[in-house]
Amino acid sequence: MPPADAPAAERPAHAAGRPVLEVRGVAVHFGGVSALTDVSLSVAAGSVTGLIGPNGAGKTTLFNVVSGLQAPNSGTVTFEGRDLARMPPHRRARLGIARTFQRLELFGTLTAEDNVRVGLESSIRWWQWRRLRASFPWAHDVSGDGARAAGSRVVSLADRLLAGVGLAGHEDQQSSAMPTGNARMVELARALAMQPKLLLLDEPGSGLDEHESEALGTLLLQLAADGMAVLLVEHDMELVMRVCDRVHVLDFGHVVASGSPDEIRADPRVQTAYLGAPSGGARPPGGGR
Amino acid sequence: MSQFLEFTVLGLILGSVYAISATGLVVTYTTSGVFNFAHGAVGMIAAYGYWELVTHHVPGALAMVLVVLVAAPVFGVFIEWLLMRRLLGDTGERPVMVTLGLLAILIGLALVLFGENRGDTLSPLVNGTIRILGVGVTAQDLVIAGSAAAIAAALRVLFHSFRLGVALRAVVDDPELLATAGASPVAMSRTGWVLGSVLAALAGVLLAQQQQTSLDTYTLALLVVSGFAAAVFGRLRSVPLTYAGGLVLGLAVVYFGSYAQPHLGTLGPDLSAALPMIFLFAALIALPSVRLRAVGRLSTLRPPRVATGWESLIAAGAFCLVALACSMTLTGTVAGGTSSFGVILDHTMAYGIVGLSLVLLVGYAGQVSLCQFAFMGIGAFLMGKVAGGGSLLGLLLAAVVCAALGALIALPTVRLRGLYFTLATFAFADAAYTGIFPDTRVLGQGLNVGQIVLPGLSFGSNRAVFLLLAAAFVLTALLVLAIRRSLLGRRLVALQDSPAAYATVGLNAAFTKVAVFAIAAGLAGLAGALYGTAAGTVGTSDFDIFTGVVFVLFVVVWSVRTVSGAFLAALSFAVLTHVWTNGVGLFAGAGIVLVGWTPNGILGIGPLARLVPERWIGRRHRATGDAGSLVGVVDGREGEIRAAG
Numbered sequence: 001m002p003p004a005d006a007p008a009a010e011r012p013a014h015a016a017g018r019p020v021l022e023v024r025g026v027a028v029h030f031g032g033v034s035a036l037t038d039v040s041l042s043v044a045a046g047s048v049t050g051l052i053g054p055n056g057a058g059k060t061t062l063f064n065v066v067s068g069l070q071a072p073n074s075g076t077v078t079f080e081g082r083d084l085a086r087m088p089p090h091r092r093a094r095l096g097i098a099r100t101f102q103r104l105e106l107f108g109t110l111t112a113e114d115n116v117r118v119g120l121e122s123s124i125r126w127w128q129w130r131r132l133r134a135s136f137p138w139a140h141d142v143s144g145d146g147a148r149a150a151g152s153r154v155v156s157l158a159d160r161l162l163a164g165v166g167l168a169g170h171e172d173q174q175s176s177a178m179p180t181g182n183a184r185m186v187e188l189a190r191a192l193a194m195q196p197k198l199l200l201l202d203e204p205g206s207g208l209d210e211h212e213s214e215a216l217g218t219l220l221l222q223l224a225a226d227g228m229a230v231l232l233v234e235h236d237m238e239l240v241m242r243v244c245d246r247v248h249v250l251d252f253g254h255v256v257a258s259g260s261p262d263e264i265r266a267d268p269r270v271q272t273a274y275l276g277a278p279s280g281g282a283r284p285p286g287g288g289r
Numbered sequence: 290m291s292q293f294l295e296f297t298v299l300g301l302i303l304g305s306v307y308a309i310s311a312t313g314l315v316v317t318y319t320t321s322g323v324f325n326f327a328h329g330a331v332g333m334i335a336a337y338g339y340w341e342l343v344t345h346h347v348p349g350a351l352a353m354v355l356v357v358l359v360a361a362p363v364f365g366v367f368i369e370w371l372l373m374r375r376l377l378g379d380t381g382e383r384p385v386m387v388t389l390g391l392l393a394i395l396i397g398l399a400l401v402l403f404g405e406n407r408g409d410t411l412s413p414l415v416n417g418t419i420r421i422l423g424v425g426v427t428a429q430d431l432v433i434a435g436s437a438a439a440i441a442a443a444l445r446v447l448f449h450s451f452r453l454g455v456a457l458r459a460v461v462d463d464p465e466l467l468a469t470a471g472a473s474p475v476a477m478s479r480t481g482w483v484l485g486s487v488l489a490a491l492a493g494v495l496l497a498q499q500q501q502t503s504l505d506t507y508t509l510a511l512l513v514v515s516g517f518a519a520a521v522f523g524r525l526r527s528v529p530l531t532y533a534g535g536l537v538l539g540l541a542v543v544y545f546g547s548y549a550q551p552h553l554g555t556l557g558p559d560l561s562a563a564l565p566m567i568f569l570f571a572a573l574i575a576l577p578s579v580r581l582r583a584v585g586r587l588s589t590l591r592p593p594r595v596a597t598g599w600e601s602l603i604a605a606g607a608f609c610l611v612a613l614a615c616s617m618t619l620t621g622t623v624a625g626g627t628s629s630f631g632v633i634l635d636h637t638m639a640y641g642i643v644g645l646s647l648v649l650l651v652g653y654a655g656q657v658s659l660c661q662f663a664f665m666g667i668g669a670f671l672m673g674k675v676a677g678g679g680s681l682l683g684l685l686l687a688a689v690v691c692a693a694l695g696a697l698i699a700l701p702t703v704r705l706r707g708l709y710f711t712l713a714t715f716a717f718a719d720a721a722y723t724g725i726f727p728d729t730r731v732l733g734q735g736l737n738v739g740q741i742v743l744p745g746l747s748f749g750s751n752r753a754v755f756l757l758l759a760a761a762f763v764l765t766a767l768l769v770l771a772i773r774r775s776l777l778g779r780r781l782v783a784l785q786d787s788p789a790a791y792a793t794v795g796l797n798a799a800f801t802k803v804a805v806f807a808i809a810a811g812l813a814g815l816a817g818a819l820y821g822t823a824a825g826t827v828g829t830s831d832f833d834i835f836t837g838v839v840f841v842l843f844v845v846v847w848s849v850r851t852v853s854g855a856f857l858a859a860l861s862f863a864v865l866t867h868v869w870t871n872g873v874g875l876f877a878g879a880g881i882v883l884v885g886w887t888p889n890g891i892l893g894i895g896p897l898a899r900l901v902p903e904r905w906i907g908r909r910h911r912a913t914g915d916a917g918s919l920v921g922v923v924d925g926r927e928g929e930i931r932a933a934g
Contacts, residue, residue: 067793069581089581093795101583105790107783109592118783121776122795126804174591187790194794 018045020229026075035061037253048230050244057250059233067099068092098196100187102203108176112186116158119193161189180207198229205236217243296543298424304539305437308532311516313488318525320481326388329513330395332493337403339494357490365486369479382657386845393839394878399506400871441532518569563724569716578704583789601770605763612759619752627751635823636863638758642816644844644855645769646809652850654805655785657711660718661813662837664691668817669827678739687818688811695810703802718834726829735828738821754823766852839877846880848890
């Protein structure tokens with residue numbers, strides 16, 4: 001296990017730096033209100049890119065544009081060089097884009113484990129009879145050992161993913177009955193189950209305590225070290241500054257600043273737009289924990 | 290030319306009838322977010338009330354005021370208080386179910402109080418005939434046409450020029466936001482129901498006066514159904530568009546009946562009765578797709594526990610023993626008829642399979658279908674026609690053709706919002722029931738389905754046929770439970786819980802919806818074929834659209850998320866339809882009031898719920914992974930998933 005604060009230099013060279021996601025000149029209007037105006041940014045493989053800004057700055061709208069839930073009025077989104085325009089959300093997901101939601105979108109009546117299983121099994125198509133059959137209950141209950149093992153392997157994978165986000169022992173809990181912090185981790189585990197190339201995280205840290213937040217940071221660094229591209233929307237500045245390689249600041253639908261965490265911390269425009277305090281404090285007023 | 294004018298005037302008057310009922314629907318929908326299937330039934334009750342008053346020598350005008358301006362508002366307040374308040378903002382299947390339940394209970398009440406129809410007609414409020422463009426028009430027709438236009442104009446002004454009207458329209462968009470703006474969503478919704486009831490009562494009384502036939506409970510209650518198309522034409526929002534849609538529909542029906550139908554002759558079934566539904570289907574297909582949105586609304590429903598494989602096998606075994614014991618009481622051959630106990634047993638099994646298709650569709654996937662009985666009818670038809678009737682091929686084709694037909698209906702409509710999808714299934718059911726089944730070449734009054742003969746097995750005796758149906762029910766129940774515990778079941782539930790998340794994990798929502806609808810249609814077709822073979826002869830009345838709707842209510846009342854719910858629904862439905870026909874609607878209606886309190890139905894309440902533990906029991910292999918092994922898990926996943934397949 002690499003140390004929590006693995007420097008960027010130690011990451012696999014093949015992954016780092018190659019832009020996976022490119023957003024160019026994206027604009028979204030709701031009626032007369034402009035949610036995003038000419039937003040451009042890119043997210044590189046093997047890195048964590050931060051996206052910060054006050055509430056209503058357009059961060060979630062940008063996530064919706066990338067994942068296909070919102071069509072932009074103008075601009076392009078490309079993923080590994082492919083134009084995503086007109087591509088429905090489920091096809092984008094199959095290309096390797098996974099996301100979590102700021103306002104939880106869990107499968108509320110399923111258990112935590114089944115939430116993750118839906119993600120794990122998402123690559124199985126209806127015509128893949130053998131794989132489909134392995135998911136049927138008789139594979140566990142009444143048939144031979146081979147099928148039982150195949151079915152239980154998915155279960156154990158789901159449980160290991162849940163353990164990986166700190167939810168060991170919560171597998172059989174109904175997900176809508178979980179506290180927000182845990183529920184966010186179920187969403188994260190479900191997204192990871194898809195083995196994405198690009199992971200969009202919408203405020204994963206809210207609802208987590210200090211320890212959990214630190215573990216989340218460690219996890220994100222590990223994922224990036226393994227070559228995943230992570231785009232992180234987060235209000236917890238400590239977390240953002242610790243894990244991000246690059247940070248974009250969004251305000252009123254514009255990217256007002258981009259740079260390394262240190263540059264962002266020092267940028268006066270950012271301080272007025274978002275951080276508020278001129279002393280360069282790492283937390284937004286009243287926003288940190 | 291003069292003939293054309295005459296048809297046009299007739300069409301406009303018919304259109305006004307549609308428009309009056311459709312604007313009432315739109316008012317209730319815009320102000321409460323609920324599509325009121327019972328709108329026509331409210332009008333029907335009002336018409337009967339008016340009729341009672343008039344026969345007791347109350348002057349017509351006074352009776353009208355009493356019914357429309359006194360009784361109807363009180364009724365609206367009562368309905369809002371009793372049923373609708375706890376459903377405000379509910380986006381699931383319950384609001385639709387509750388208004389369907391209201392429809393059932395009002396029809397049930399009318400049947401008990403007034404009978405199926407009254408021999409006499411209501412005398413019109415105004416008499417006389419006026420000639421317009423050389424066409425004779427009764428004064429009553431003019432009153433209707435005038436009222437339709439006046440109501441549309443008044444509502445348009447109310448909704449756009451008054452603060453109350455704007456607030457009323459806001460209820461459906463976001464009750465919480467409306468509350469923060471200082472208006473009470475409950476008060477607004479109540480106002481909407483009062484307004485809707487008044488319009489329904491007015492329409493009911495006016496239309497009953499206009500009907501040249503006797504007062505008929507079903508005709509009056511379902512008259513508004515033709516208005517659905519006009520309401521959808523106005524996208525359930527715009528009163529002027531709805532009014533225009535009503536007029537266009539009226540003209541289309543009259544022109545079609547006068548010009549096109551005579552040329553079709555006996556080529557096809559009589560489509561003029563089904564035309565409003567074809568219109569509705571077309572209007573629905575023209576609607577824009579619903580946009581996938583992350584709504585952040587978490588489903589907090591606690592579903593009943595799903596039985597494990599062994600549990601369901603043991604239950605199936607026990608069920609088979611009971612079925613075997615019941616079959617011992619059956620004697621005689623199918624051709625010789627069976628006892629009413631035998632009929633109840635057969636019907637329980639056939640309806641039970643339809644109930645299971647609803648568990649799959651409504652309970653797991655959250656799609657409300659009102660056309661399962663139409664698929665049953667098609668299944669019975671195929672069973673009777675293919676290879677001389679009663680063949681194994683017919684049984685298979687019943688399932689396969691219905692599944693294909695289901696996919697065909699679902700393909701253009703699953704992209705719509707849930708309510709519109711339900712309306713599309715209703716349109717199909719109504720078109721089949723009124724336009725296709727009555728044709729003597731289809732079902733007519735009676736189609737001999739024939740006894741089933743499987744290779745090496747003859748099912749001539751009542752006992753054997755019942756056992757065949759019971760076996761089919763048990764196998765279907767096992768299949769439905771197996772689907773629920775497989776990845777298909779997880780996907781169906783996931784899709785119902787969060788369509789947005791479903792898409793963002795890479796799953797195609799439209800495809801899943803079409804697939805589950807096709808499977809459910811196939812099961813209903815199979816049930817119809819078995820129903821037909823057990824009954825020997827089936828007619829159009831066996832697959833009545835209203836009966837089909839009431840059966841859906843039965844399943845929801847018992848518990849649409851469990852197999853036991855489907856069985857108990859089928860049993861109680863079969864018993865009630867034989868013992869107390871008028872009570873069927875009353876039971877469904879009374880039960881549906883309950884659904885406002887307990888979303889899991891009767892099997893979800895109190896002590897019963899403890900029998901079906903709500904907690905999910907896991908008896909699976911636990912992982913041994915520790916918190917630090919995540920990256921390894923992600924790495925290894927691909928290979929392991931492949932191996933799992």
